Amino acid sequence: MSHTLREHTADVAVEAIAPTLPALFEAVADGLTAASCEAVPEQGDRFEFTVTAESREALLFDYLDQLIYERDVRLVLPDDHRCTVSRSGDAAGGDSAAWTAEATARGVPLDAVAAREIKAVTYSEMTLERRGDEWYAYVVFDV
Template identity: 65%
Template structure:
């Protein structure tokens, strides 16, 4: 699983790949964290979250939005992201965890929101690819 930060006009984008949809969700989330801070310390406790949405793309949006919410409410930078994605009778669900690095330990750049602008989530020959633009 890997990600790259991409310049995008006044915003920042994350392009991520992974062998599974689980891996690509985690990689995009790690890319979001990297957009806010380059080299987080090892401090911080893991926390869990679950989100459900009607489609995979909506789920990716809601998952990343929840990580930004957790940053704002808990005062942590979510790093070391792990995700399990599955289709359910209600749509799509992600059960995820992250290590929350206290923002009091770092000076993070602000990412305001995830956007649907140019969002892509697709199966490839090698696994999965995602492209997500964040408003900074």
């Protein structure tokens, strides 16, 4: 799995590829961390959270938005991301499908890093798709 930071007018974008959907979520989150800070010390405590959404794209958005929220509330830079992604329900059977991400991250105290503020994740130009045997994402963050 990998991520690449891309220049974007007044924003920053993360482009990521991974062999699985959970690994893709982790790669994009790693990109969010890299966009925030060049060097991350090995300190901080793990925290966990769960998000649920109606689609994969909405789940990726909500997952990243929750990481930004956790940063603001806990005053930490989320790093060392771990995530599982699952789907429940069956839209074809009349039930509404729901996608869930169960995640953990290590919260590095903000006073231990020189972090640039990422204000928000955006739907602008967001792409999340399977390409052959890999997953691909492109996500723009407002800085």
